Amino acid sequence: MKVTIQNLTKCFGATTAVNDFSAVIESGELIALLGPSGCGKSTMLNMISGILPVTKGKIFFDDEDVTDLSPEKRGVGLVFQNYALYPHMTVLENICFPLEIKKVKKEERIARAKEMAKLVHVEALLDRKPSQLSGGQQQRVAIARALVKHPRILLLDEPLSNLDARLRIEMREEIRRIQQETGITTIFVTHDQEEAMSISDHIVLMRDGFLQQIARPQELYDEPANCFVADFLGTPPINKTYGVVKNGTIVLEGDCTVALEAAKNLDEGREVILSMRAEAIIVNDSVPLAEGTIDEVYVMGKEVLAYVQLGSKRVRAYVEADEEYGKGEKVKIGLKKRGVFVFDKETGERLV
Amino acid sequence: MKQVPSKSVSRFSLEKLKNKSEWLIYLVPFAVGVIIFTLYPIINVFLTSFKENFNYMTKEFSGWGLGNYTYVLQDPYFHQALKNTFFYVFIVIPISTCLAVLIATLLNQKIKFSGLFQTAYFLPMVTSTIAVGLAWRFMFNYKSGVFNYFLGLFGIDAINWLQVTTGNFPALCIYGIWAILPFTIILLLSGLQNIDPMYYTAAKVDGAGPIRIFFKITVPLLMPTIFLVMIVNTISCFKVFNELFPLFSGPGVANNLYTAVYYIYYQFRIQIPSRYGYATAAAVILFGIIFVFTMLQRIIEKKLKN
Structure with missing residues (x-):
């Protein structure tokens, strides 16, 4: 089912949590709502589920306007961050509960619950109470309970944040598998870029209530719409340097000239941000664009990370493991096309 | 560089002693109170109940035996007292618990003026018993009381709550329920506030209405607290005694409101010469009954849990 969000705004008193947000989520996709804490992503989710009323704007499920519908009438399955499994009910009773409310007959109820339990691999745990389950198992049961009433859309609020690191990887793959098997449109909230990058079809990146970019994960990484998107994604974080356009080059703070080809099209004297991913910086390149000084070199197994002084900024760059550099050594710096961006310093808008 | 062994040793042992006895210092004030005012009287009551023809003044008694128990168990007043007490418990506990769960x-x-309502419900706990008694006597008044006024609205004949034996017991129960509510509501409210609101949200998203949420989510999650208040209230209701005085200044019309504790009080205080043996025997019997009921409740609670 397609979800269309039109100019959605949510205010809590004087603060605006979600600001004029529009997006289209295609049917059958797994979507990550990504952003730093407090960016309005959970508010977004709660408005889609119907728990929170909207201040302005509209939400459509396919062509149906659901903006004023209560959660149960929207047909959403919701998985809470802490799972919210009823502690006094067994796993089976928990999964059955939504059907019980819908007055589904008991035999059918149990049959459907068991089918769901099988899908999420908890069929052996039906008689247990939630307190007797591990975090990952509770998560599975919560997903089964959300799916059992055949919702039109599945919403997960920070589904992996309560799990330990190893389980997190396992569960995110499980969520992907369950989503693919059921084909249900799924939206999940996360602040973890890796989580979002690894399993989602599209990422909706938010900041301070504003939509930043909707794109496929790789596209988001390769073609960030603005400086925030480039900063938010990637480990190690992107190298961010400030400079001014002069004679078709960018002169960084600390008087370091970068002869970037694309800078020729920029207005003279414009203040810009030059962002470079660590893997886009080539040390000792045959076509040098700038000059830097090796500051520090860290060997980390298969890769070697060098800190290079570029003007007044220290940038991280991956170098070949078989090359050796001494501290203070002058090096020629080249840049790849991919992973190098120029943003406007004022607006953060992408220029190159 | 000569060391002074004696000094260092004595200091060392003093510190050790201090550490060892420190817990004692904290314990003593409380322990003394418990021993003097709780443990000693309990043991004394238990022993006295087996002393026949015990004289409190002279501490003389004719011999050890079960004489007090046989007397008390055959005393029709005691039968009446037990009957009243049991009825009182079985009427007040279920009604007060249900009401308290509902009110809590x-x-x-999230309602308007919830602070005002809370204060109103907790007022009985802090109001003087004499004032409360006066107010209730007005409300129970045969001719002009508010209870009979409401009964009249439904076409029910006025009840003479305070002056006729048949009205006494219902009046006592109504007053007892009212008196027990505040404490029960406080405990239940704290239990309710420990329930994570996300369970309600989860149930609402699935379309559960308020009544289903109440019975399927709230009550089961509140069960531990409900059992706690039931156990505490059952014990206090078995000891019904104070409640007799605001309304009746005693055991009702023609002594028809004898309760177990009133019987003990009667043997101990009203009878001249006092019959300490009977009083203590009745007290031990009451203890036995309360003990059995409390254990039963705990067993039921454990069974329900699984």
């Missing part, structure tokens, strides 16, 4: 749930909602 309502108070726990």
